[in-house]
Amino acid sequence: MHYNGAKASIVEVAVSDLDGIYRNHTMAAYDLPRPKPEVIAIVRDSLVERLGPRISTAQAIREQHSHGEGLPAVGMPDLVAFPENNDEVAFILALCNAHRVPIVPFGAGSSLEGQVAALAGGISLDMNRFDKVLQISPEALDCRVQAGVTREVLNAHIRDIGLFFPVDPGANASIGGMASTRASGTNAVRYGTMRENVLGLTVITPDGRIVRTGSRARKSSAGLDLTHVYIGSEGTLGVITEIQLKLSGVPESIMAAVCQFPSLEGAIGAVVTALQTNLKLARVELLDEVQMHAAIRYSGLDYFEVPTLFLEFHGTPSSTREEVELMQTIASDHGGGGFLFAQRPEDRNRLWKARHNSYQAVMALAPGKANMGTDACVPISALPACLLETKADILASGLMAPIVGHVGDGNFHLGILFDPNDAEETARAEALAFRTARRAIGFGGTCSGEHGVGLHKIVHMETEHGEGIALMKSLKSALDPNGIMNPGKIYP
Ligand SMILES: Cc1cc2nc3c(=O)[nH]c(=O)nc-3n(C[C@H](O)[C@H](O)[C@H](O)COP(=O)(O)OP(=O)(O)OC[C@H]3O[C@@H](n4cnc5c(N)ncnc54)[C@H](O)[C@@H]3O)c2cc1C
Numbered sequence: 001m002h003y004n005g006a007k008a009s010i011v012e013v014a015v016s017d018l019d020g021i022y023r024n025h026t027m028a029a030y031d032l033p034r035p036k037p038e039v040i041a042i043v044r045d046s047l048v049e050r051l052g053p054r055i056s057t058a059q060a061i062r063e064q065h066s067h068g069e070g071l072p073a074v075g076m077p078d079l080v081a082f083p084e085n086n087d088e089v090a091f092i093l094a095l096c097n098a099h100r101v102p103i104v105p106f107g108a109g110s111s112l113e114g115q116v117a118a119l120a121g122g123i124s125l126d127m128n129r130f131d132k133v134l135q136i137s138p139e140a141l142d143c144r145v146q147a148g149v150t151r152e153v154l155n156a157h158i159r160d161i162g163l164f165f166p167v168d169p170g171a172n173a174s175i176g177g178m179a180s181t182r183a184s185g186t187n188a189v190r191y192g193t194m195r196e197n198v199l200g201l202t203v204i205t206p207d208g209r210i211v212r213t214g215s216r217a218r219k220s221s222a223g224l225d226l227t228h229v230y231i232g233s234e235g236t237l238g239v240i241t242e243i244q245l246k247l248s249g250v251p252e253s254i255m256a257a258v259c260q261f262p263s264l265e266g267a268i269g270a271v272v273t274a275l276q277t278n279l280k281l282a283r284v285e286l287l288d289e290v291q292m293h294a295a296i297r298y299s300g301l302d303y304f305e306v307p308t309l310f311l312e313f314h315g316t317p318s319s320t321r322e323e324v325e326l327m328q329t330i331a332s333d334h335g336g337g338g339f340l341f342a343q344r345p346e347d348r349n350r351l352w353k354a355r356h357n358s359y360q361a362v363m364a365l366a367p368g369k370a371n372m373g374t375d376a377c378v379p380i381s382a383l384p385a386c387l388l389e390t391k392a393d394i395l396a397s398g399l400m401a402p403i404v405g406h407v408g409d410g411n412f413h414l415g416i417l418f419d420p421n422d423a424e425e426t427a428r429a430e431a432l433a434f435r436t437a438r439r440a441i442g443f444g445g446t447c448s449g450e451h452g453v454g455l456h457k458i459v460h461m462e463t464e465h466g467e468g469i470a471l472m473k474s475l476k477s478a479l480d481p482n483g484i485m486n487p488g489k490i491y492p
Helices: 015-030 037-054 059-064 086-099 151-161 175-181 226-230 264-276 289-299 317-333 345-351 358-365 380-397 423-442 458-465 468-479
Strands: 079-081 103-106 123-126 133-137 142-146 198-204 210-214 239-246 253-260 281-287 308-315 337-342 370-377 403-406 411-418
Touching (some): 086 210, 103 239, 175 239, 264 380, 380 403, 380 411
Parallel strands (some): 079 123
Antiparallel strands (some): 370 411
């Protein structure tokens, strides 16, 4: 079934109907065969000979690499490798490919959809020692980094030369992990996602070839775009070891603003009008009244508990002033008001505090509950209808699920709170997450704007991509014929 473009009747799915769907997809991934202990022993001995103490079988290290963040999806690797250069990665992959031993690349482990769980055992390939910024070119506004460099380290490195790397998932993720999940964040409405900010890669294939994709040119029509085959592939096609990135200049003037609205319709309507007016928003984040309640309670802030937009404008002093004035008019046409502004970095940080601490604030709202964070994205024109239907669905579900959104991209998250020890409540939370994803697909959108598929979103892949899944599987088997790369993820 393929709902793209059509209104999805599947959103009426009952809680009980989902049990089979989730079990079939999720348990199938957990049922993958693991390599035999004697095969692991052969591979371990060869790896220890080459990498010495940078191969670990310690229980604590394996456990640390058995899961990411978010809902539990655990798969213990048999061992963890800490390679330091391309040749070592190529050696590990070729060895594992010859012995059919799974490999799960591991960046910062901050992914939310079960991506790093070693469902079939094998090797967790920790990329943290790939921590060098290899080259920076302020003239070309680009740089080349190793995959384990985190976005905060990169930004600290280039701050003094007036540059920044704009893609900002909330966590301090690795650039390799971000490329592999096609990550984005609050700045994407102005600066794009990893898709737009990566120019090229160095990739190690499962048979141990070291391949450079793309170039430093801003565009190219020379052949298939291999770079973007790997971006978003979640470690299922090969290992990324180096990334060529675009950089941006730190704007001369940055103005942050907060604006509150009496209704969700008003807040979303203002964003849609602003985008249709071609207003150059650098950030626009929506927090609904439940999320604002959590934020105010958690950080002791002086806001009203109503839907709120957090905005940022980048440019020259005169352009930001003009954009702010236009946004004020648009907001007021949609019932918004009470604008607060901040320009100095410390004031901007204070203003954005409610947004930055949103995850911790939600967790503090209901101690003991788990947070099923889910992410969906729709065309901006469909955002009002999709968000309002989702809000009604949350109320009908009887669950607490604050909404936070990078709404300038049509992207929003629910933090569905539920008691993991209560099977009925867990099923209701799963059903709400399921309907949210299917509703987004029905509106011509996607089940994930930025968190990726991992294990938890496999159930939506055929619905979203239809025949496209067969092509994805063909690519997977062409590039990883023995299926050693991150088995059990993405492909149904
Ligand atoms: C509080 C919080 C907020 C978040 N907010 C956002 C957000 O706003 N936007 C967003 O996009 N994400 C968000 N995330 C999710 C997460 O930060 C991103 O998915 C991030 O891109 C993961 O990077 P990582 O280095 O942690 O990768 P990991 O979790 O280590 O790995 C992610 C996937 O990439 C693969 N991988 C990692 N490194 C490599 C490599 N070198 N080569 C090949 N494959 C590799 C792994 O096998 C895995 O499949 C958030 C997470 C948290 C905890």
